[in-house]
Amino acid sequence: MTKQEKILDLPDKFEGRFRCIYPTCITNKPREAIVPKFSVISRSPFRLKCHYCGRYIEWDRVKEQINESASISES
Amino acid sequence: MGFQNSDVISMLDFDRSDLETLFKVSDEMFKHRKTKLDVLKDKVMASFFYEPSTRTRLGFEAAMVRLGGSVIGFADPGSTSMAKGETVGDTTKMADAFSNIIVMRHKCEGSAMFAAELAEIPVINGGDGIQHHPTQAMIDLYTINRELGHIDGLHIAMVADLAHARLMTSLCHAFAYYDNIKLSTICPKQLRMRPDLRDYLNSSSVTVYESENLDDVIEDIDVICMSRIMPERFDDMSEYEKLKGSYTIDRKSLENAKESMIVLHALPRVDELNPDVDNTGHARYFQQANYSLPVRMALLSLILGPER
Numbered sequence: 001m002t003k004q005e006k007i008l009d010l011p012d013k014f015e016g017r018f019r020c021i022y023p024t025c026i027t028n029k030p031r032e033a034i035v036p037k038f039s040v041i042s043r044s045p046f047r048l049k050c051h052y053c054g055r056y057i058e059w060d061r062v063k064e065q066i067n068e069s070a071s072i073s074e075s
Numbered sequence: 076m077g078f079q080n081s082d083v084i085s086m087l088d089f090d091r092s093d094l095e096t097l098f099k100v101s102d103e104m105f106k107h108r109k110t111k112l113d114v115l116k117d118k119v120m121a122s123f124f125y126e127p128s129t130r131t132r133l134g135f136e137a138a139m140v141r142l143g144g145s146v147i148g149f150a151d152p153g154s155t156s157m158a159k160g161e162t163v164g165d166t167t168k169m170a171d172a173f174s175n176i177i178v179m180r181h182k183c184e185g186s187a188m189f190a191a192e193l194a195e196i197p198v199i200n201g202g203d204g205i206q207h208h209p210t211q212a213m214i215d216l217y218t219i220n221r222e223l224g225h226i227d228g229l230h231i232a233m234v235a236d237l238a239h240a241r242l243m244t245s246l247c248h249a250f251a252y253y254d255n256i257k258l259s260t261i262c263p264k265q266l267r268m269r270p271d272l273r274d275y276l277n278s279s280s281v282t283v284y285e286s287e288n289l290d291d292v293i294e295d296i297d298v299i300c301m302s303r304i305m306p307e308r309f310d311d312m313s314e315y316e317k318l319k320g321s322y323t324i325d326r327k328s329l330e331n332a333k334e335s336m337i338v339l340h341a342l343p344r345v346d347e348l349n350p351d352v353d354n355t356g357h358a359r360y361f362q363q364a365n366y367s368l369p370v371r372m373a374l375l376s377l378i379l380g381p382e383r
């Protein structure tokens with residue numbers, strides 16, 4: 001599968017997979033029992049929209065989180 | 076979509092026909108704003124203000140009392156179990172058991188949506204961070220409609236901190252429901268609207284212009300919607316210090332305005348709106364405050380009262 005095909009194959013929504021990057025989003029408030037949710041609003045460039053705070057998360061910030069979780073699972 | 080038992084989280088929850096219903100009932104409530112009705116006599120409103128508020132909190136509490144209902148709640152979370160670390164989620168579930176409706180304000184975006192997901196009773200968003208302030212937008216739209224007789228076709232200037240003013244977001248959402256709206260945003264580049272809101276407007280019929288100078292458009296403007304620059308929303312206070320006072324309106328700046336042009340401001344004002352505008356024919360911000368009570372009475376009665 002090419003990189004482009006992988007992007008097109010992604011779901012339209014993510015639940016619990018990523019975290020919102022904005023500190024004042026309710027999903028970042030400690031101890032609240034809330035699962036971050038995002039919709040994919042663009043695939044090229046890849047961009048997510050937070051279900052709760054409505055703001056965008058660009059690909060470079062999503063990639064950071066993917067790399068973080070990859071390094072955790074490797075260690 | 077209708078109001079009966081509905082949450083009020085954002086202006087996107089409603090449509091033009093809902094707003095017309097709200098305006099009609101607000102007209103009726105305007106006649107009763109100094110009396111007491113019994114429409115909600117067996118209802119209790121939980122008023123949960125985690126963030127400072129004067130007009131919104133008192134407005135909702137007064138509206139509930141005028142409709143015959145009662146109010147529980149807090150204006151200072153420091154005096155509640157939140158000071159012991161209780162979460163918004165747990166506090167919401169408690170209110171769900173004690174009351175018939177929750178009105179809340181919180182500094183976190185998405186807090187009202189989260190509460191609405193947890194509560195079985197309706198939740199009204201009295202402001203969540205920089206995101207939404209739907210009930211103030213309803214009041215502003217009612218004021219425009221009442222003062223100018225229509226909303227379609229108007230040229231509206233937002234002289235505001237568009238990056239942080241939740242009211243402006245809610246107004247932008249609603250302007251998309253009207254025909255041929257022209258929207259001029261007037262602010263320094265650093266305070267321009269967020270990309271998500273810009274995309275929303277670009278996909279609507281609203282025509283948007285951006286400028287740093289009100290003089291560029293003042294002759295064509297029908298309504299100015301103002302807000303203060305909000306220090307509480309800045310991560311970096313040095314940035315706020317650079318930008319404060321970067322836009323102001325005074326009597327002189329309105330010299331070339333149409334005679335019929337009106338100025339709205341949800342208040343409180345700091346230095347962005349000079350008191351010398353108060354005695355011009357343009358000032359409508361005190362009328363706007365006066366209309367807030369009937370609009371909130373209308374909203375509560377449409378949500379909790381008998382079906383119309």
